[in-house]
Amino acid sequence: MSSPEWNNPVVKWVDDRLPVFSLMHHSTAGYPTPRNLSYWWNFGSLALTVLIVMVVTGIFLVMSYTPHVDMAFDSVERIMRDVNYGWLIRYIHMNGASMFFIVVYIHIFRGLYYGSYKGPREILWILGVVILLLMMGTAFMGYVLPWGQMSLWGATVITNLFSAFPIVGDFIVTLLWGGFSVDNPTLNRFFSLHYLLPFVLFAVVGLHLWALHAVKSNNPLGVEMKQPEDSIPFHPYFTIKDLFGMGLFFMFFLFFVFWAPNFFGEPDNYIPANPMVTPPHIVPEWYFLPFYAILRAITFDIFIIPAKLGGVLAMFASIILLMVLPWLDRSKVKSCKFRPVYKWFFWILFLDCIFLGYLGKKPAEGSYIIMAQLATLYYFAHFLVILPLMSKIEKVVDLPESISAAVLKKSEDA
Amino acid sequence: MRKLFIAAVAALTLSASAAQAAGGAYVPELKDVNWSFEGFFGQYDQKQLRRGFQIYNEVCSACHSLRLVAYRNLSALGFTEDEIKEIAAEKSIRLPHGDAGALLNDDGEFFTREAKPSDKFVSPFPNDAAAIDANGALPPDLSLVAKSRLGGPEYLYSFLMGYMDEVPEEVAHQKGFILNEDKSFNIYFPGYYTSMPPQMMDELVEYEDGTEATAVQHAEDIVAFLNWAAEPELDERKSLGLKVMLFLLVLTAMLYALKRKIWADVKH
Numbered sequence: 299m300s301s302p303e304w305n306n307p308v309v310k311w312v313d314d315r316l317p318v319f320s321l322m323h324h325s326t327a328g329y330p331t332p333r334n335l336s337y338w339w340n341f342g343s344l345a346l347t348v349l350i351v352m353v354v355t356g357i358f359l360v361m362s363y364t365p366h367v368d369m370a371f372d373s374v375e376r377i378m379r380d381v382n383y384g385w386l387i388r389y390i391h392m393n394g395a396s397m398f399f400i401v402v403y404i405h406i407f408r409g410l411y412y413g414s415y416k417g418p419r420e421i422l423w424i425l426g427v428v429i430l431l432l433m434m435g436t437a438f439m440g441y442v443l444p445w446g447q448m449s450l451w452g453a454t455v456i457t458n459l460f461s462a463f464p465i466v467g468d469f470i471v472t473l474l475w476g477g478f479s480v481d482n483p484t485l486n487r488f489f490s491l492h493y494l495l496p497f498v499l500f501a502v503v504g505l506h507l508w509a510l511h512a513v514k515s516n517n518p519l520g521v522e523m524k525q526p527e528d529s530i531p532f533h534p535y536f537t538i539k540d541l542f543g544m545g546l547f548f549m550f551f552l553f554f555v556f557w558a559p560n561f562f563g564e565p566d567n568y569i570p571a572n573p574m575v576t577p578p579h580i581v582p583e584w585y586f587l588p589f590y591a592i593l594r595a596i597t598f599d600i601f602i603i604p605a606k607l608g609g610v611l612a613m614f615a616s617i618i619l620l621m622v623l624p625w626l627d628r629s630k631v632k633s634c635k636f637r638p639v640y641k642w643f644f645w646i647l648f649l650d651c652i653f654l655g656y657l658g659k660k661p662a663e664g665s666y667i668i669m670a671q672l673a674t675l676y677y678f679a680h681f682l683v684i685l686p687l688m689s690k691i692e693k694v695v696d697l698p699e700s701i702s703a704a705v706l707k708k709s710e711d712a
Numbered sequence: 713m714r715k716l717f718i719a720a721v722a723a724l725t726l727s728a729s730a731a732q733a734a735g736g737a738y739v740p741e742l743k744d745v746n747w748s749f750e751g752f753f754g755q756y757d758q759k760q761l762r763r764g765f766q767i768y769n770e771v772c773s774a775c776h777s778l779r780l781v782a783y784r785n786l787s788a789l790g791f792t793e794d795e796i797k798e799i800a801a802e803k804s805i806r807l808p809h810g811d812a813g814a815l816l817n818d819d820g821e822f823f824t825r826e827a828k829p830s831d832k833f834v835s836p837f838p839n840d841a842a843a844i845d846a847n848g849a850l851p852p853d854l855s856l857v858a859k860s861r862l863g864g865p866e867y868l869y870s871f872l873m874g875y876m877d878e879v880p881e882e883v884a885h886q887k888g889f890i891l892n893e894d895k896s897f898n899i900y901f902p903g904y905y906t907s908m909p910p911q912m913m914d915e916l917v918e919y920e921d922g923t924e925a926t927a928v929q930h931a932e933d934i935v936a937f938l939n940w941a942a943e944p945e946l947d948e949r950k951s952l953g954l955k956v957m958l959f960l961l962v963l964t965a966m967l968y969a970l971k972r973k974i975w976a977d978v979k980h
Contacts (some may be wrong), residue, residue, distance in 0.1 A: 334980050542971045578902065
């Protein structure tokens with residue numbers, strides 16, 4: 299698509315030297331988008347919106363936050379009580395973390411359902427997994443900053459995981475802590491990294507978008523755009539659709555901020571951190587629960603791998619596995635719309651993840667352990683056995699000729 | 713390091729078994745109270761907060777600190793500037809030294825000054841050790857207690873009204889249950905025995921506004937006050953929320969109309 303001729307002499311002068319206007323044109327009015335995208339495609343732009351909200355509120359919070367074990371808790375309470383609209387900024391930031399994960403998890407499951415990870419979108423997908431990992435690290439470190447009981451003990455349990463690695467484990471943990479327990483140096487480095495990582499996130503999101511603009515959006519049919527009729531320009535069609543989605547999303551988001559600001563949080567984190575008192579339940583934030591369940595499911599040694607290392611490896615593997623997904627699923631068909639059998643396995647995986655989340659909240663005891671082990675086994679079996687097998691044996695439904703053909707047929711039927 | 717890991721895992725498993733124990737232990741459902749500050753439009757009842765403050769000031773503050781709340785914050789309860797000055801001046805703050813630099817005055821006591829509206833509520837004990845020494849256990853600071861307990865105000869109310877003279881059978885029959893004569897039995901307290909004796913009894917205080925001084929009234933009032941101490945922004949939060957929602961509702965409706973219009977001719 300060629301650049302438009304700019305009539306305004308100033309715009310033209312600038313654009314000849316720095317083609318920002320051409321760039322904006324290419325990524326909006328000149329950017330072809332499948333005409334059949336559903337509302338599930340709103341969640342990408344929503345995720346970027348939340349990231350921006352998080353960075354902006356975070357910058358304001360930093361102005362009044364003190365990263366010191368003796369002052370962090372009280373400085374957060376000062377934000378809540380004395381800083382003008384501090385309570386609003388902090389509650390937006392706090393609930394924004396949960397919103398970010400809600401939006402991104404929907405975004406990921408959408409990708410899984412419609413096969414958005416398949417060629418030519420492998421790198422786009424892998425960058426997405428990198429974004430997820432960065433988000434998890436950022437969220438984890440952010441949760442430590444208010445220095446409540448859950449901050450301290452969550453950090454203690456999670457950083458201790460790294461000690462499971464042979465030889466380097468202890469070194470890594472000491473490095474993370476900046477000492478020999480979770481203490482002031484830990485808080486300081488987590489604060490520093492919590493400020494840094496969102497900007498790394500921005501950079502990777504930039505790459506994610508760059509890759510997207512190279513390969514273009516997938517769509518509910520999973521059939522690539524082949525002819526001009528298959529697409530419509532991003533602007534104005536998807537700018538307005540995304541804006542409408544944002545309106546709905548902000549109502550959902552702000553409902554929690556204004557009426558249930560601590561819904562996603564743990565009450566214990568309103569008790570100042572105390573290394574001498576262990577809270578009765580140490581649970582991570584809800585968005586880590588499925589992974590936490592996988593971590594605790596490995597209660598047995600696997601050959602030479604001790605159980606605790608096995609748990610840590612399984613937890614990391616459950617995410618890293620997503621990176622090789624494009625090569626595990628060899629089916630030519632992308633969208634589950636045309637995969638009558640695999641479609642059901644997708645939903646079973648979805649329920650399995652919810653179930654793992656439920657188990658992550660439960661104590662690792664008795665039947666819960668066995669259930670977690672089965673759910674973990676199924677999670678890995680889905681990707682390593684079911685998916686490759688389906689690619690071979692599933693009888694797929696005939697794909698439509700093109701997006702526009704399918705769209706026209708649908709509107710004729712209607 | 714390995715020991716630390718083991719300690720952390722042990723803490724985890726312990727916490728898990730404690731959870732299991734708690735899950736198995738008999739705990740009745742929390743008592744439900746219709747708070748004025750519940751729901752979409754709920755706001756604090758200023759008169760109730762003042763009654764609650766009176767209870768805190770005359771009873772709770774003997775043992776419990778409220779270190780995150782300042783006297784100036786009492787303006788939210790309708791106290792005038794002069795009243796707040798008076799309330800603050802009843803308390804004294806220990807100074808590190810006198811004007812001349814001496815640590816103690818001629819009587820061998822610490823130098824003090826009257827608290828000012830800008831001061832935070834003065835704590836009853838100089839430090840945790842003194843508080844534990846005087847009470848047998850640390851009376852928790854109450855600034856955030858309404859947020860830091862599962863169930864929030866409902867839990868606090870249930871706890872305050874949850875003292876029992878006789879251990880109910882459901883609890884007495886539990887494995888491992890041991891009678892403890894030194895502490896008070898409270899059906900809602902984790903582990904059942906608390907160092908805090910029951911407080912909520914009729915005529916605990918004589919209300920300045922003439923409200924009948926029943927135990928239930930006291931419990932409701934003090935919990936409402938503690939909820940305010942934990943969430944002083946609640947009134948403003950909800951009223952701002954309503955305005956924001958109204959704005960978003962109109963904006964989103966207009967965006968939807970615009971979306972319909974822009975997409976009118978596009979088959980999709």
